[in-house]
Amino acid sequence: MWMRPFGLDWEGYFLSDEGEEIPPMGIQPESGRGQEEPAVEIPEELPILPLRGVVVYPLTVVPLAVGQPRSIRLVDDAVLGRKLIGLVASKRPELEEPMPEDCYAVGTLALIQRLLRMPDGTMRILVMGLERIRIVEYTATQPYLKARVERHPETMTPGPELEALRRKTAELFARMVELVPGLPDQLGAMAMAVEDPKQLAYAVATYLRMSLQEAQEILELDDVAAKLHRLIALLTREIEVLELGRKIQSEAQAQVEKMQREFFLRQQLEAIRRELGEVDEHQMEVEEFRRKIEEAGMPPEAKREALRELERMAKLPPASAEYGVIRTYLDWMVSLPWNRTTPDNLDVAHARKVLDEDHYGLQDVKERILEYLAVRKLKQERAGQLEELETRDYIRRAREGAILCFVGPPGVGKTSLGQSIARAMGRKFTRIALGGIRDEAEIRGFRRTYVGAMPGRIIQALRRVESRNPVFMLDEVDKIGADWRGDPASALLEVLDPEQNREFRDHYLDVPFDLSQVLFICTANQLDTIPAPLRDRMEIIFIPGYTETEKFHIAMGYLIPRQLRENGLLPGEITFTEAAVRRIIREYTREAGVRNLERAIGRVCRKVATRIAEGATEAALVDAEDVPRYLGKPLFTEEEITHRVEVPGVAIGLAWTPTGGDVLFIEATRMPGSKGFVLTGSLGEVMRESAQAALSYVRAHAKDYGIPERFFEQSDIHIHVPAGAVPKDGPSAGITIVTALVSLLTDRPVRPDVGMTGEITLRGKVLPVGGIKEKVLAAHRVGLRAVILPKRNEKDLEDVPEDVRQAMQFVLVESIDEALQVALQDRRESARAVSRDGTRRSRAPAKAKSGRSSR
Known part of the structure; x- marks a missing residue:
C-alpha cells in the first residue's frame, strides 16, 4: 500500500x-448558497x-x-x-x-x-x-x-475576522501565483472567487510548498480560522523566497545582457576601425609581446613556449578568461632576466676592504668570499688557456655559482653579511624568508591550471632584482615546515644543487631557467632541523658567538656610530668610555650576538638626544658609573660562584645553546630512603641516561673514593639542574654529574673556579663532545679560571680566541679519576676554607653573572 x-x-x-x-x-x-451537500x-x-x-x-x-x-x-x-x-x-x-x-x-x-x-x-x-x-x-x-x-468535522465561526482571513489568504495566494512561472494566471482569480473559507484553506494548502509535517498540521487543525492563520504565515514566507529568487534571476539576466551588449559593441567598434584603417588594439598588444619575446634573450625552449602561447592569445577574444591567463603568463616570461647580469667586481683587495668595513671578525666567511672572487678572476683571465686544455669529464659542466650556508646564533650578522658580500662583489642583493613556509608551491610555483596561479618565490625575487646573477639569501632555512601541501625543503634540493639548478623548472613557467650564476647564501641557527640531503648540497660555514672583546670592538667601531646616525646625534655630542661599554656588555646583555647590545646603546643615545632637544648644550660622557642612570638597574646581577658551590654536591657544567655557550649548575643531594633516584630540571632522555650512567659508575667505584659500598641501599639520590623551565639534553654533562655525586658522598666541595664538560662511559673514560669554543667562552664570561675538557677535544682549542686561551687554564683528561683530582678540594683544604662562624670561604673567588633579574 x-x-x-x-x-x-x-x-x-x-x-x-x-x-x-x-x-x-x-x-x-458551488451549488446555490444555502444548499448543503448530503452527508x-x-x-x-x-x-x-x-x-x-x-x-x-x-x-x-x-x-x-x-x-x-x-x-x-x-x-x-x-x-x-x-x-x-x-x-x-x-x-x-x-x-x-x-x-x-x-x-x-x-x-x-x-x-x-x-x-x-x-x-x-x-x-x-x-x-x-x-x-x-x-x-x-x-x-x-x-x-x-x-x-x-x-x-472529524472542522469548526467554523462566521464573522468579520474569518472573512478578513479568507480575503487575505486569497490575496497572498494570487500574489504567489504571479511569482511562480508554472502556475496559470486564472488560478488566482479562481481562488478569489471561492467564498467558503474551509474550501479555500484546503485548496491553497494543496498548492503551497511546505514540509509533510506542516501539511499534516494544516489538516489536523480543527478551527478553520486557525488553518487560515497558519496558511498566511506560510504564504508570506514563500512569497519572500520567490521574490528574492526573482530578484537574483533579474540581476543575472541583466549581467548576461550587459555582456552581450558589450560584445556586440566591441564587434561594431572593430568593424568601424577596420573601415577607418585604424590598428586593432588587440593586434597591437600581440605585436608588442612578440617584440618583447625577441628582445628578452630567452633560451630556445622558453622562446618556443612563449611564441606558442602568443599564437593562442592572438586567436582569442580579449573578453575571454583564457586571454587574461595567457597575457599574465607572457608578461612574466618577457619580464624575467633571461640574459641580464651585473658585472662582478673581481678586485680582491676592494672586496676585503668592504667586508672589513661592514663587519668585525668573521674571518672564515670573509676568506671564503675572497676565494670565490679569486677563482672567478682567474677563470676570466685564463679563459682561453683553460679552453685549450683537454677534459675527460663530459657529464659535469663547470660550476659558476656557489651555495653557502651560514650557521650561528641569532644576532651575529648572518643576514647583514649577505648584503656586505653583494656590495663587495658589485652584485644585486635579494632575500626571501623561509621561516614558517609549509607549501612546496611557494618555492616551485603553482601550475597554471589553478585560478590565480603565479610563479614561486625564487622566480618572483629574480624578476624584482632584474638580474640572473644576484647574491640570493635564503633566510632561516632551518625553520621550514612541511604538511599535506608538500615539503618546501625537498623543492629546494633542485634550487641548491649545482648539477640541477642550471635548468630549474618553475611549475608556473614550465620552462627551464638558469640559476647556475646565482650566489646562494642560506642562514640557519642550527643544523639539526635541516634535512640531510639539503644539508649535503650546501657548504657549511659556522659563525660562533662573539667574545666580550669582539663585542667591545663591534660596539666602538660599528654600533655606536650607527646609533648616532639613527638618533640624529653628531660626533662629539656623546662619548662612550671603554669601561661603560664593557659594563653594558656584562650587566645588561647576555647573548651570543650583539642585537641587545645595540638596543642598549640606542637607549642611551635616545636619552641624550632627548636632553639635547630640550636645550642642553654640553656633550655627554658616558662612563661606567653613568650606565645605570641611562639603562636602569642591571639586568644580570653579579654573584659569587663560591656561594653556589660551597656546599658539597654542586658542580659547574658547561653547555652549548643555539644562542652560544652557557654555564649550568648540577646539584645533588641525598636523603634517607632505599635506592630512589630522582632527576629534575626538564632533562631530555640522553641527559637522563648520562645521569644513570654516572650513578652506576659511582656505585661501582664507591670503595675507591672512600664511599660506603652499601650507601645506595639506605639513601635516595636527587639530582637537579636549575632553570627547570629550560629543556636540557645531551651527553656532555656526564662528567659534571659524576663530580657532583662524588662531591656529595665524600663531603668534598667542588672548586668554585673550575667548569667542566665531557661524556663518560661506565669504564670511567671521558669522551669528546661538541661546542667547545662556545662553552669556553661562556666559562670565560662568568670568570672561571680553569676548564676540564676531554683529551680528544684538544684540537678544538685552536678555535678559541688567543686572549681567552691566555687567560684560562685547560685541563685535558682521559678518565674520570683525572677530572676528580682537579675538580674536588681535599678535606683539609675544605676545612681551612670554613670560617669560625661556620661559613665557608673560597680561596679562589670567581664571579659570574646570574641569569636572574636584580628586581
Missing part, C-alpha cells in the same frame, strides 16, 4: 468519467491507503500513482464497491510498507473518480477528498489496511 502524487501539472486539467472539466485545484462549482455514508470498515510524502485534503481533487501490489488490490476492491477509501499520510516516507503505528490518525475520506491502468502494471487514479476523518481502530492489516473511522 503505497501512494505518491503524479503528474501534478499546474497547467493540466482532468476529465471525470462523465467528461466534466475539473480545474486542477479541485475546486468544484456520505461511511462504511463500517473502510480501506486505508497510506500516502508517501503527500497529504490529500477534503474538497480537493488530486491525481495519485499506485504501484505496490497490495495498494493495487485495495483500489481494485474499492472500485468494485462504493469507491470510498481513507487516505492518511505516513509518518516515515522512507518505509515501503508502513504499518498502522507508522501512519497519522487524522486523514481524508476520498472518492475514486477515475482510474487508468498503465502498461507497466501500475495505476493512475484521480481522487476527490470528501471530508475529514479520524481512525478509531485498525481492524485488519492483510491483504491491506482496514479500519473503523469516524467523522
Whole structure:
C-alpha cells in the first residue's frame, strides 16, 4: 500500500468519467448558497491507503500513482464497491510498507473518480477528498489496511475576522501565483472567487510548498480560522523566497545582457576601425609581446613556449578568461632576466676592504668570499688557456655559482653579511624568508591550471632584482615546515644543487631557467632541523658567538656610530668610555650576538638626544658609573660562584645553546630512603641516561673514593639542574654529574673556579663532545679560571680566541679519576676554607653573572 502524487501539472486539467472539466485545484462549482451537500455514508470498515510524502485534503481533487501490489488490490476492491477509501499520510516516507503505528490518525475520506491502468502494471487514479476523518481502530492489516473511522468535522465561526482571513489568504495566494512561472494566471482569480473559507484553506494548502509535517498540521487543525492563520504565515514566507529568487534571476539576466551588449559593441567598434584603417588594439598588444619575446634573450625552449602561447592569445577574444591567463603568463616570461647580469667586481683587495668595513671578525666567511672572487678572476683571465686544455669529464659542466650556508646564533650578522658580500662583489642583493613556509608551491610555483596561479618565490625575487646573477639569501632555512601541501625543503634540493639548478623548472613557467650564476647564501641557527640531503648540497660555514672583546670592538667601531646616525646625534655630542661599554656588555646583555647590545646603546643615545632637544648644550660622557642612570638597574646581577658551590654536591657544567655557550649548575643531594633516584630540571632522555650512567659508575667505584659500598641501599639520590623551565639534553654533562655525586658522598666541595664538560662511559673514560669554543667562552664570561675538557677535544682549542686561551687554564683528561683530582678540594683544604662562624670561604673567588633579574 503505497501512494505518491503524479503528474501534478499546474497547467493540466482532468476529465471525470462523465467528461466534466475539473480545474486542477479541485475546486468544484458551488451549488446555490444555502444548499448543503448530503452527508456520505461511511462504511463500517473502510480501506486505508497510506500516502508517501503527500497529504490529500477534503474538497480537493488530486491525481495519485499506485504501484505496490497490495495498494493495487485495495483500489481494485474499492472500485468494485462504493469507491470510498481513507487516505492518511505516513509518518516515515522512507518505509515501503508502513504499518498502522507508522501512519497519522487524522486523514481524508476520498472518492475514486477515475482510474487508468498503465502498461507497466501500475495505476493512475484521480481522487476527490470528501471530508475529514479520524481512525478509531485498525481492524485488519492483510491483504491491506482496514479500519473503523469516524467523522472529524472542522469548526467554523462566521464573522468579520474569518472573512478578513479568507480575503487575505486569497490575496497572498494570487500574489504567489504571479511569482511562480508554472502556475496559470486564472488560478488566482479562481481562488478569489471561492467564498467558503474551509474550501479555500484546503485548496491553497494543496498548492503551497511546505514540509509533510506542516501539511499534516494544516489538516489536523480543527478551527478553520486557525488553518487560515497558519496558511498566511506560510504564504508570506514563500512569497519572500520567490521574490528574492526573482530578484537574483533579474540581476543575472541583466549581467548576461550587459555582456552581450558589450560584445556586440566591441564587434561594431572593430568593424568601424577596420573601415577607418585604424590598428586593432588587440593586434597591437600581440605585436608588442612578440617584440618583447625577441628582445628578452630567452633560451630556445622558453622562446618556443612563449611564441606558442602568443599564437593562442592572438586567436582569442580579449573578453575571454583564457586571454587574461595567457597575457599574465607572457608578461612574466618577457619580464624575467633571461640574459641580464651585473658585472662582478673581481678586485680582491676592494672586496676585503668592504667586508672589513661592514663587519668585525668573521674571518672564515670573509676568506671564503675572497676565494670565490679569486677563482672567478682567474677563470676570466685564463679563459682561453683553460679552453685549450683537454677534459675527460663530459657529464659535469663547470660550476659558476656557489651555495653557502651560514650557521650561528641569532644576532651575529648572518643576514647583514649577505648584503656586505653583494656590495663587495658589485652584485644585486635579494632575500626571501623561509621561516614558517609549509607549501612546496611557494618555492616551485603553482601550475597554471589553478585560478590565480603565479610563479614561486625564487622566480618572483629574480624578476624584482632584474638580474640572473644576484647574491640570493635564503633566510632561516632551518625553520621550514612541511604538511599535506608538500615539503618546501625537498623543492629546494633542485634550487641548491649545482648539477640541477642550471635548468630549474618553475611549475608556473614550465620552462627551464638558469640559476647556475646565482650566489646562494642560506642562514640557519642550527643544523639539526635541516634535512640531510639539503644539508649535503650546501657548504657549511659556522659563525660562533662573539667574545666580550669582539663585542667591545663591534660596539666602538660599528654600533655606536650607527646609533648616532639613527638618533640624529653628531660626533662629539656623546662619548662612550671603554669601561661603560664593557659594563653594558656584562650587566645588561647576555647573548651570543650583539642585537641587545645595540638596543642598549640606542637607549642611551635616545636619552641624550632627548636632553639635547630640550636645550642642553654640553656633550655627554658616558662612563661606567653613568650606565645605570641611562639603562636602569642591571639586568644580570653579579654573584659569587663560591656561594653556589660551597656546599658539597654542586658542580659547574658547561653547555652549548643555539644562542652560544652557557654555564649550568648540577646539584645533588641525598636523603634517607632505599635506592630512589630522582632527576629534575626538564632533562631530555640522553641527559637522563648520562645521569644513570654516572650513578652506576659511582656505585661501582664507591670503595675507591672512600664511599660506603652499601650507601645506595639506605639513601635516595636527587639530582637537579636549575632553570627547570629550560629543556636540557645531551651527553656532555656526564662528567659534571659524576663530580657532583662524588662531591656529595665524600663531603668534598667542588672548586668554585673550575667548569667542566665531557661524556663518560661506565669504564670511567671521558669522551669528546661538541661546542667547545662556545662553552669556553661562556666559562670565560662568568670568570672561571680553569676548564676540564676531554683529551680528544684538544684540537678544538685552536678555535678559541688567543686572549681567552691566555687567560684560562685547560685541563685535558682521559678518565674520570683525572677530572676528580682537579675538580674536588681535599678535606683539609675544605676545612681551612670554613670560617669560625661556620661559613665557608673560597680561596679562589670567581664571579659570574646570574641569569636572574636584580628586581
